[in-house]
Amino acid sequence: MKSYKELSRKELQRLQQQLSKAYEDAKGKGLQLDMSRGKPSAAQLDMEMDFMDVLVSSSDYKTAAGLDTRNYGAMDGIPEAKELMAQMMGVASADQVVVCGNASLTIMYDMVSWCMTHGVLGNTPWCKLDKVKFLCPVPGYDRHFSITEHFGIEMITVPMTEDGPDMDTVEKLVAEDESIKGIWCVPKYSNPQGYSYSDETVRRFAALKPAAKDFRIFWDNAYAIHHLYEDGQHEILDILSECEKAGNPDLVYEIASTSKVTFAGGGISAFAASKANVEQLKKFLTIQTIGFDKINQLRHVRYFKNLDGLKAHMRKHAEIMRPKFEAVLKVLNEELGGLDIAEWTEPRGGYFISFESMPGCAKKIVLKCKEAGVVLTGAGATFPYKNDPNDSNIRLAPTYPAPEELAAATDLFVLCVKLVTVEALLEAKGDEQEVKPAV
Amino acid sequence: MKSYKELSRKELQRLQQQLSKAYEDAKGKGLQLDMSRGKPSAAQLDMEMDFMDVLVSSSDYKTAAGLDTRNYGAMDGIPEAKELMAQMMGVASADQVVVCGNASLTIMYDMVSWCMTHGVLGNTPWCKLDKVKFLCPVPGYDRHFSITEHFGIEMITVPMTEDGPDMDTVEKLVAEDESIKGIWCVPKYSNPQGYSYSDETVRRFAALKPAAKDFRIFWDNAYAIHHLYEDGQHEILDILSECEKAGNPDLVYEIASTSKVTFAGGGISAFAASKANVEQLKKFLTIQTIGFDKINQLRHVRYFKNLDGLKAHMRKHAEIMRPKFEAVLKVLNEELGGLDIAEWTEPRGGYFISFESMPGCAKKIVLKCKEAGVVLTGAGATFPYKNDPNDSNIRLAPTYPAPEELAAATDLFVLCVKLVTVEALLEAKGDEQEVKPAV
Secondary structure, eight states, X not given: OOOGGGOOHHHHHHHHHHHHHHHHHHHHTOXXXXXXXXXXXXXXXXXXXXXXXXXXXXXOOBOTTOOXXXXXXXXXXXXXXXXXXHHHHTOSOGGGEEEOSSOHHHHHHHHHHHHHHHOSTTSOOGGXXXXXXXXXXXXXXXXXXXXXXXXXXXXXXXXXXXXXXOHHHHHHHHHHOTTEEEEEEOOSSXXXXXXXXXXXXXXXXXXXXXSSTTOEEEEEOTTTTOBSOSSSOOOOOOHHHHHHXXXXXXXXXXXXXXXXXXXXXXXXXEEEOOHHHHHHHHHHHHHHOSOOOHHHHHHHHHHHOSHHHHHHHHHHHHHHHHXXXXXXXXXXXXXXXXXXXXXXXXXXXXXXXXXXXXXXOHHHHHHHHXXXXXXXXXXXXXXXXXXXXXXXXXXXXXSSSOHHHHHHHHHHHHHHHHHHHHHXXXXXXXXXXXXXXXX | OOOGGGOOHXXXXXXXXXXXXXXXXXXXXXXXXXXXXXXXXXXXXXXXXXXXXXXXXXXXXXXXXXXXXXXXXXXXOOHHHXXXXXXXXXXXXXGXXXXXXXXXXXXXXXXXXXXXXXXXXXXXXXXXXXXXXXXXXXXXXXXXXXXXXXXXXXXXXXXXXXXXXXXXXXXXXXXXXXXXXXXXXXXXXXXXXXXXOOHHHXXXXXXXXXXXXXXXXXXXXXXXXXXXXXXXXXXOOOHHHHHHHTTOTTSEEEEEESTTTSOTTTSOEEXXXXXXXXXXXXXXXXXXXXXXXXXXXXHHHHHHOSHHHHHHHHHHHHHHHHHHHHHHHHHHHHHHTTSSSOEEOOOSBSSOEEEEOSTTOHHHHHHHHHHXXXXXXXXXXXXXXXXXXXXXXXXXXXXXXXXXXXXXXXXXXXXXXXXXXXXXXXXXXXXXXXXXXXX
């Protein structure tokens, strides 16, 4: 296919007419599709319903140690659930793990909130400081950025590479600025690119020398076992072990959940950290709760048993999700390949595809899609303050729609990409040479 | 029975010898009993196991409006659960209710935390103020006091009466001190007394004129449907409606949970507030979570259906709990009645009995019990900073032990009360008249 950038003004105008007509036709179809959020599909949810049968009236509700999960106790999680979550997160010991409620997002919010009101291991609470800053690899997860924005924490963007955040920048910034207190990371199958941090990146994180003693890496291991393929699965180093080896045991808070393993909102979450961190965070939790839902913890343990059980289960998810990713990628490749107007990632896991349009086009593409009935994640959402300086990144979430809807949604999406891009190219050409078309 | 206070020194000494011997005998029995926390008993938990059968693999997981509870959405709770919790709390409209996670304690912690970091409806965040104070009716719930202590909030005690907190004091303090930002209340079957606020108390709360615009009543309606008896059930006015009538709609945050209706830690919680408060608190929640466990919300709704379902269920709880309360009260009355050395409440609902020893005796009684194998709530726990100025209040929690254990525990308790009291009386007499006994 010929690059759009090589097209003449006339060719572009002709193309614009064709695309506009196609877009108006598409609009007439009355689509109502949603590719905006990383939601499991009905097929995924239906697939795991026997999960609901492992704890019924006739079941035994006691842990191996004899604790009744229907009563108070075990504030930091039942031992079996700690072990399961340690395995899922790839953490060396269950002692490093605290199992919490239904959402890792809540843990991350609470962690930042605790840092604000109480401070990290004896350091000044952040709310008493004039300035607190976070590093935000971009594009990234919008809900991370919402938390830091909510607390008035200044966000500094760091470019992502296929190997993780640009570590030269990270190292330099944290070393020179004591007000930088944290960084948001999705180290495996990153949201939205599907990139995973290389061993070198993880080791450089573990070896960071931040000016701030209370700097923490917020290691959101959201997609630890969320592979789309059997081959070429990404694995990352255990950041906790690496931090310990590097003499920085307390540098990281790791977080994960089963929201996209069992049920979205009906799963369990956990964090893992060094002994000193776990001790402090448990102190806060002791004030905040008598204990989390241990019945759901036990349900997870009884159903999955161990990492092998989790992996077998995630293969079934992958079978449902993989064709969707491939359907979207097929349309992108067939329709946009060679046009030289966009780039996109081809993830091996996770929940998203990251799409880069030409600069200045993302908002218009998302708006055009919306006007024709396809909802995408808001353009800019993958950046702090929803501000994508290039206005080029769009996060595609192919998991929720049914396959046939997905094809229709992606067809519309590429149509909008082409149309908006052609209009942008025409506008650019107009700036270059103000030639009146012959009437 | 003769009042201990009328006994002569000699009589007291003889009594002390008898009691000491009985205590040493009791110690030898190797008791291991726990009356420390308001935990449901195994019988209560076993009684409600069919609750676990309402959502199994073959069930429909959609709300009436068609929302799949297994997926993201309905951040503020499914409509059916809002309605159920509104009925349970005695709140006029489900629109005032947000259904949350497994613990009302977490809601209360979060509310205080939000006030600290973000402030109430546009007012200065409390963490930016030099001084923040809370009123604490005493004796009260230790975990309330832990939250305010955790945030460095100064706690001022207010005496409780059978009709609720001493409202003259409350009105005066909140009117004159702008740094008083809140008050902890358990308005129905209070922890630990089992008192319920009179209509007048509720109305005076609703009509408060606090100096602080961001003063909030933390209305922990923990025992809204937790009656022990069919007759003489306590009911309280709906504080939200009363606040609205009084022109103070935003004055109160109400909180409740089903931790002691279904499972401790496996229930659902909710808060209710005015429109303006709910809007603000939902804004915070939107950052903190994508949504709570809606499957458990649906389980509650399907099982109980409505307030009648809840009430029928709570009658079964009462049948298990009532004999336990009565067993403890019987021992207290038989063994301590007329001795003029202690007072205790006779609750019609809730989870506790409040016991008042002679001043200076509570810690010693709790310690003596512990040394003989019976764990009570720590003396002082019912006061801010664990500091009971009279050292007289002890919270008894009769729900968890089996009936035969309870009898043994209470027998030991009254023995310790008598022994410690006699020793205190002897010491007091010693101070009065330094008469050397004839050798």
